[in-house]
Amino acid sequence: MNYKTLTINTALPSKPRAKVMIIYTGGTFGMVHDSNGVLLPFDFSLILEHLPTLRNLFLEITVISFEDPIDSSNIEPAHWQMIGAMINEHYDRQDGFVVLHGTDTMAYTASALSFMLQNLSKPIVFTGAQLPISEPRSDARENLITALEIASARNGVKAMVPEVCIYFDYELIRGNRAKKVESMHFDAFESENYPSLAKAGVKIDYNEAVIQAGSESKLMLHSKFDTNVSILKLFPGINQDAVKSIIGNPTMKALIIETFGSGNAPSAPWFIRLLKESINQGLLILNISQCPGGMVIQGKYETSRALEEIGVISGVDMTLEAAVTKLMLLLGEYGGERARELINKPMAGEISNL
Numbered sequence: 001m002n003y004k005t006l007t008i009n010t011a012l013p014s015k016p017r018a019k020v021m022i023i024y025t026g027g028t029f030g031m032v033h034d035s036n037g038v039l040l041p042f043d044f045s046l047i048l049e050h051l052p053t054l055r056n057l058f059l060e061i062t063v064i065s066f067e068d069p070i071d072s073s074n075i076e077p078a079h080w081q082m083i084g085a086m087i088n089e090h091y092d093r094q095d096g097f098v099v100l101h102g103t104d105t106m107a108y109t110a111s112a113l114s115f116m117l118q119n120l121s122k123p124i125v126f127t128g129a130q131l132p133i134s135e136p137r138s139d140a141r142e143n144l145i146t147a148l149e150i151a152s153a154r155n156g157v158k159a160m161v162p163e164v165c166i167y168f169d170y171e172l173i174r175g176n177r178a179k180k181v182e183s184m185h186f187d188a189f190e191s192e193n194y195p196s197l198a199k200a201g202v203k204i205d206y207n208e209a210v211i212q213a214g215s216e217s218k219l220m221l222h223s224k225f226d227t228n229v230s231i232l233k234l235f236p237g238i239n240q241d242a243v244k245s246i247i248g249n250p251t252m253k254a255l256i257i258e259t260f261g262s263g264n265a266p267s268a269p270w271f272i273r274l275l276k277e278s279i280n281q282g283l284l285i286l287n288i289s290q291c292p293g294g295m296v297i298q299g300k301y302e303t304s305r306a307l308e309e310i311g312v313i314s315g316v317d318m319t320l321e322a323a324v325t326k327l328m329l330l331l332g333e334y335g336g337e338r339a340r341e342l343i344n345k346p347m348a349g350e351i352s353n354l
């Protein structure tokens with residue numbers, strides 16, 4: 001997997017306000033229709049033709065791009081590693097980063113990066129678009145311009161938002177609290193169980209009280225992932241064969257069970273027994289609710305008490321996207337035992353500290 005550096009002549013101002021790097025990975029944002037009407041990634045070096053106003057931001061903008069920009073449904077941990085390496089390599093020279101990424105899996109990549117980049121003191125702002133920049137009504141222009149503003153915003157001498165976040169449709173949200181909730185309208189993302197970091201109107205209103213403080217320590221990049229993670233989504237009527245087909249996988253090291261409401265599951269003895277046997281054999285089982293708001297409280301109802309008793313770990317109010325990526329990173333970096341200890345401890349603001 002390769003990347004290329006694109007030179008974009010933004011008529012560099014003699015005194016740029018800040019230096020921002022754009023990392024272009026693909027997605028709808030940069031697509032154009034070919035002669036058959038099929039959407040294909042465009043040549044990002046033509047961005048100024050689509051967005052001449054980039055010149056008026058008084059920023060020094062450098063763009064690096066995936067050699068082959070991709071639809072984000074094809075994103076894998078190798079791409080997270082590549083984005084992490086790009087940020088790490090250029091971190092000292094830049095004031096902030098904007099990552100252009102497809103919306104489909106943006107919440108996963110933003111979550112992964114939030115765990116990979118420890119001791120962050122600069123903004124990493126993900127954005128994309130629901131309509132390609134080549135379309136007259138595209139949301140790409142506003143999303144990119146404001147993401148660049150946020151990536152360069154300062155609060156005194158420090159960065160205003162030293163977090164991995166997603167800017168989309170006039171709202172800035174923490175990356176590891178984000179969920180894609182809409183594929184047709186422009187408001188593609190929602191923040192689960194955490195307030196917005198900022199709202200953009202005539203000016204950008206930052207909610208400073210909920211933005212994490214930047215770190216004074218040196219940036220550290222963690223990038224080992226172990227993908228032996230699975231998800232079991234519960235539904236009324238789920239039967240033993242369905243559960244066994246997932247839980248019986250011998251290479252799996254961690255399983256997320258997507259439960260109902262505040263972390264509830266069927267109390268059927270066969271179900272509890274299957275989970276218990278797997279936990280006894282070393283499987284890490286994490287309880288994440290299917291319900292987008294609220295949190296898992298094991299033991300609140302009879303239907304979650306057994307989960308607590310057999311050693312299922314509560315994922316509290318983490319999103320599924322944060323849980324998957326955090327498990328992969330913890331397993332990859334530290335192995336199963338340590339992952340079990342760390343999975344429900346806050347790492348990057350992804351879980352409420354109860």
Ligand code: ASP
Nearest residue numbers: 027028071072102103104
């Ligand atoms: N399929 C596209 C992607 O995620 C959708 C988008 O960018 O909005 O890459």
